[in-house]
Amino acid sequence: MIVGSQKPIEEIIATTCDYKRLLVIGCGACVTVCFAGGERETEALASGLRLAMKHKKIKAEIEVEMNVRQCEWEFIEPLADKVEAADAVLSTACGVGVQFLAERFPEKRILPALNTSFMGGPTEQGVWLENCGGCGNCILASTGGICPIARCAKTMLNGPCGGSQNGKCEVSKDIDCAWQLIYDRLKSQGLLQLMTDYTPPKDWTPARDGGQRKIVREDLKIPND
Amino acid sequence: MTEESNLEKVLKSGKFAVTAELGPPKNGDAKVVREKAKQLKGAADAVNITDCQTAIVRMSSIAAGVIAMEEGIEPVIQMTCRDRNRIAIQSDLLGAWGLGARNLLCLTGDHQKFGNHPQSKNVFDLDSMQLLDLARNLRDAKKFQCGEEIEGEEPRFFIGAAENPFADPFEYRAPRLAKKLAAGAQFIQTQIVYNMDKFTKWMEAVRQLGLDKKIYILPGVTPLKSAGMARYMQKNVPGLDVPDEYIERLKGADDQQKEGINIAVDIINQVRGIEGVAGVHVMAIEWESAVPTIVERAGLR
Ligand code: SF4
Ligand code: SF4
Numbered sequence: 001m002i003v004g005s006q007k008p009i010e011e012i013i014a015t016t017c018d019y020k021r022l023l024v025i026g027c028g029a030c031v032t033v034c035f036a037g038g039e040r041e042t043e044a045l046a047s048g049l050r051l052a053m054k055h056k057k058i059k060a061e062i063e064v065e066m067n068v069r070q071c072e073w074e075f076i077e078p079l080a081d082k083v084e085a086a087d088a089v090l091s092t093a094c095g096v097g098v099q100f101l102a103e104r105f106p107e108k109r110i111l112p113a114l115n116t117s118f119m120g121g122p123t124e125q126g127v128w129l130e131n132c133g134g135c136g137n138c139i140l141a142s143t144g145g146i147c148p149i150a151r152c153a154k155t156m157l158n159g160p161c162g163g164s165q166n167g168k169c170e171v172s173k174d175i176d177c178a179w180q181l182i183y184d185r186l187k188s189q190g191l192l193q194l195m196t197d198y199t200p201p202k203d204w205t206p207a208r209d210g211g212q213r214k215i216v217r218e219d220l221k222i223p224n225d
Numbered sequence: 226m227t228e229e230s231n232l233e234k235v236l237k238s239g240k241f242a243v244t245a246e247l248g249p250p251k252n253g254d255a256k257v258v259r260e261k262a263k264q265l266k267g268a269a270d271a272v273n274i275t276d277c278q279t280a281i282v283r284m285s286s287i288a289a290g291v292i293a294m295e296e297g298i299e300p301v302i303q304m305t306c307r308d309r310n311r312i313a314i315q316s317d318l319l320g321a322w323g324l325g326a327r328n329l330l331c332l333t334g335d336h337q338k339f340g341n342h343p344q345s346k347n348v349f350d351l352d353s354m355q356l357l358d359l360a361r362n363l364r365d366a367k368k369f370q371c372g373e374e375i376e377g378e379e380p381r382f383f384i385g386a387a388e389n390p391f392a393d394p395f396e397y398r399a400p401r402l403a404k405k406l407a408a409g410a411q412f413i414q415t416q417i418v419y420n421m422d423k424f425t426k427w428m429e430a431v432r433q434l435g436l437d438k439k440i441y442i443l444p445g446v447t448p449l450k451s452a453g454m455a456r457y458m459q460k461n462v463p464g465l466d467v468p469d470e471y472i473e474r475l476k477g478a479d480d481q482q483k484e485g486i487n488i489a490v491d492i493i494n495q496v497r498g499i500e501g502v503a504g505v506h507v508m509a510i511e512w513e514s515a516v517p518t519i520v521e522r523a524g525l526r
Pocket of ligand 2: 153163165171
């Protein structure tokens with residue numbers, strides 16, 4: 001899932017305090033699961049903002065709406081009237097949801113309440129870790145199901161760098177060395193040969209460097225005749 | 226065989242080689258490079274010119290290497306993957322060759338977190354293994370990384386790499402050397418050796434794979450300037466394992482710098498006795514003037 005966390009409240013106040021009628025829209029998908037922009041967090045954020053406005057003696061109406069998924073038009077559409085009536089919209093969805101709102105309501109100020117961080121998942125209560133960097137050409141088959149693109153600080157593709165120590169990355173004692181994990185996994189599977197084989201430079205064209213990426217599925221497209 | 230590098234000639238001749246290291250200044254003053262070069266001249270067969278080591282902005286390794294050459298030093302240009310993509314790397318390699326550099330050391334590079342611009346975006350388009358392969362292909366296949374032919378003069382570097390025998394997973398470190406050899410490395414300079422047991426074990430594994438016959442191995446030696454520095458390294462540089470014995474020796478000495486040099490000479494004598502060691506890489510960090518003494522005292526000059 002997409003994992004994010006709420007921006008500091010001061011930053012949110014600074015971007016929203018000029019608007020009399022503010023609509024805060026939460027999202028029922030990933031950000032609900034990671035406790036950043038679900039109903040509870042969105043309501044709590046709205047209450048916090050109301051208090052802050054009162055404190056600043058600013059008269060503002062702050063309303064909350066939820067939708068199933070902010071990253072699909074059909075779930076945004078039912079909110080159209082409310083959005084039109086507001087001066088600005090604060091979205092507690094991920095960066096995708098914010099952009100979908102902004103695209104659907106181009107004349108409206110659409111503001112992000114979250115810092116969207118990565119694609120990953122929870123590993124224990126209250127802890128989320130990154131797993132995938134969306135490189136567009138998955139190599140997990142040769143790395144024991146552990147991604148060195150997202151999880152190695154240097155995106156090494158040919159084994160650990162010289163900084164790997166006691167299972168940790170040279171960057172921080174709090175970060176596991178992805179290549180130590182890969183080594184252990186491949187060893188246990190009897191596949192260490194994969195780390196002896198040379199991996200050539202990665203073709204980054206399917207990755208982040210070519211402008212907005214697009215996937216087209218002709219089989220799913222609706223014919224327009 | 227590239228034959229244009231003095232370092233390569235020395236290593237091929239079977240003579241115990243000495244490389245040293247020159248850290249370019251954190252400014253644009255060529256005099257600093259000249260001064261350090263003068264101190265190192267004659268003490269080493271070639272001198273590594275570091276590439277923004279520990280991710281701190283310094284004069285470029287190629288520029289400093291050219292200045293060092295003017296002082297009669299043969300440089301080993303260090304090239305990291307941290308700050309350049311494959312386009313910039315190849316461009317710099319063409320330039321370094323054109324300016325007369327003949328040795329290249331291919332590194333992944335320290336993470337920018339350790340330097341003075343931790344907010345920067347890193348590149349790591351390639352890793353050290355891929356950089357080795359790239360440099361070799363420029364030379365032997367006369368091809369750029371994309372496969373395009375080089376028309377005209379190709380860079381024909383004598384190619385080296387680094388290895389850290391003290392990093393983890395330890396059992397992978399000798400196979401990793403084999404991988405570097407296969408990717409194009411002709412010589413290897415290691416992380417600083419203080420932990421002789423581990424280094425000896427690593428060399429055993431290296432010999433078992435027959436690598437010592439195919440690649441020149443130069444263990445890293447760094448003189449400890451003071452007990453304080455030794456303790457700092459022991460505490461803060463993971464894997465370096467500076468033994469307490471050295472710290473005690475430094476503490477007990479009237480002249481700690483002198484004792485630091487004594488220890489370095491001892492280490493050189495020890496690694497020299499290990500089968501498969503082809504030379505030493507003496508890194509006197511911001512203490513270039515110590516190198517001639519160490520080399521002389523170790524009987525290498
Ligand atoms: S290899 Fe690429 S696609 Fe696969 S998990 Fe890593 S970043 Fe994601
Ligand atoms: S220590 Fe491990 S995770 Fe960190 S940069 Fe090196 S190989 Fe990657």
